[in-house]
Amino acid sequence: MPGVGKRVHVNITLDVYDEKVNDLPSEPDTDSSDESDLRVSTFNGLLKDFGLEKKFPGKLNLNAFLKVKCKVDPTQSVDFFWQKLTSLDYRAGFPQNYAANSFSMRDFVFSVLHCADDFLRQDILEKMAACQLAVPVILQGIEGTKPQFLLWALRRIIKKWKGNRDSYASEQLIATYPIFTVSVLRIGDVRVSKSSLLNTMLGYSQGNSLHSFFLSMEKDIVKPHFSVGSIECVWFLPQYGNDDEIFQEVTAFFNLRGDCTKHRVQTEFACKAADLTIVLISTGKRDKYIDVIKKIKINASKTLFVAIKEEDKHMRTQQKVYNPQFKDGWLFVKVLQVDVLSRHICKHISLTNPNPNQYRSLESLANICRDDIDIDENKWMCKNAKKSVHDIFESVSLDNIIEFKKVTFPLQDYWLNLVQLDEEPSLSDGEGESLEDQRKAAQIKK
Structure with a gap:
């Protein structure tokens, strides 16, 4: 693979882990300081930067993109973004392709989705998914509003795949197809990016080249503020003939942006929606977040906690491969080697062996939203569209x-x-x- 060093292949055997709420396995305790998030501007100010102040809420439609302008300043970034998407250019999500370097790309996409009407949202998410870019399943609210489950916006996404175990190719509307789901959370500050780890899991660890499925903090120019609390999703699709794949079936990966302790509603949704919940935490912070850990274990079907030790400058200079150690549902990482950690987690996921009859579709997750999360399909525009289709074809x-x-x-x-x-x-x-x-x-x- 061009530009990539030799992959470290690790064979591990995982014991059956206990899902009960129990005491934490012993591990040396160290201290680490948290970084506080700073509010850099108001959401209205963000919209003004992109020339979207008159398009919120839900006033941006497809007509606005029929005339594509050249990229000149941040107020034309929305047109440039759409131009890239319509040509199915995955670089639409790359911050370096835009004129300004003063905004977070994750906040930019967040603001576009909040300004887009429900039908344009379908277009945007459909094209983002086709570009293998993460799409929001839960869109964080703004200024006190509830998070929103984008079920209507996700309904046009179609995925096609054929794995080594499949006798024929499948093509499905992903919103209605029951699949194995993994949620990935972060408790407090951890010295590895969830998004970077997920990109490695879906790329190198499956025998593929590295791709920015999730935009990581290393790639984004500015730290996001408004989009934290959103849950993004990428679907892994098995490829026939790829013998390096660890995953053998279609898998949805949910990534909760930000620290899950600050987003109770989204954390509960992510845990209940997943067949397996993976939680990253700093080893020295486990006692501090004991109540959060217990709550996650209660809400989740199955869990894997990944405890990552704070950086050790002496260990960092070593070239030796350090395998994480598994104990009582915890994976302890003393020396952070992302490729090694990625393959261990992938192996663990592949050995989870859930019952396929218990898989759920995105559509079915509306049942766990309750009163804390709005569902976009409940809007009158979406209801009228569904009713019109029903009236035309059911008769x-x-x-x-x-x-x-x-x-x-x-x-x-x-x-x-x-x-x-x-x-x-x-x-x-x-x-x-x-x-x-x-x-x-x-x-x-x-």
């Missing part, structure tokens, strides 16, 4: 489908006739008539 009987097509889609027969006329010259045997005469005759018929 049609299978016996009368041909007549229904003639009435509802009258131009279909017309276009079919035009196609047949276009094909006539090439199908004719000529019989003394020149090709030019045949074309003129076909044109007269049209």
Whole structure:
């Protein structure tokens, strides 16, 4: 693989872990200081920077993008973003492609989604998913509003795959297809980026090149403020013929942006939605967050806690491979080697062995939102659209489908006739008539 050193392959055996709320396994305690988040501006100020102040809330639609402008200043970044997405350019999410370096790319996408109407949101998320970019499942609210479950916006996303175990390819609307789900959380400050770790898990550890599925803090120019608390999702799709894959089935990865202790509602949703919840925490902070750990264990189906020791300058200079140690549902990392840690976590996920009959679809997760999370499908615009589709197609009987097509889609027969006329010259045997005469005759018929 170009630009990548030799991958370290690690064979491990994981014991069956206990999911009960129990005492923490022993590990040396160290101290680490937390960094506080600073509010750099108001959300209205952020919108003004992007030229979106008149588009909030939900006033940005597809018509606004029909004329694409060149990238000149931050107020035209929205047009540039859409131009990249419509060409399915995954670099649409790269901060370095934009004129300004004074805003967080994660906050930028967050502001665009809050300004977009429900139908434009479908377009944006569909194209982001096609570019293999993380899409928000839960969009954080602003100025005291509730987080929002973007079920309607996710409904157009289609995924196609064929794994080594599959006899044929599958193509599914991902919102309605039950799949294995993994949520990844962070408690407090940890010296590894969740997003970078997930990118390695989905890239190098599966025999693929590294790709920025999730925009990490190393890639984003400015630390995000408004978008923290959102839950983003990427779907792993098995590839037939890739023998390096550790995962063998379609898997959804939920990534809660920010410290989960500051987002109780989203943390509870992520735990209840997942078949396995992975939690990153600094080793020395485990006692401080004992109540948070217990709460996560109560809400989650299965858990894996990854305790990462604070940086040791002496150990950092060592070239030896240090394997994390598994004990009682905890993975202890004394020396941080992201590639090694990634493969250990991937192996653990592959050995979880949940019951496929218990997998849930995104659609079914609406049942756990309750009163704390709004669902976009409950808006009148989405309800009216669903009702219109239902009224049109549910009234049609299978016996009368041909007549229904003639009435509802009258131009279909017309276009079919035009196609047949276009094909006539090439199908004719000529019989003394020149090709030019045949074309003129076909044109007269049209």
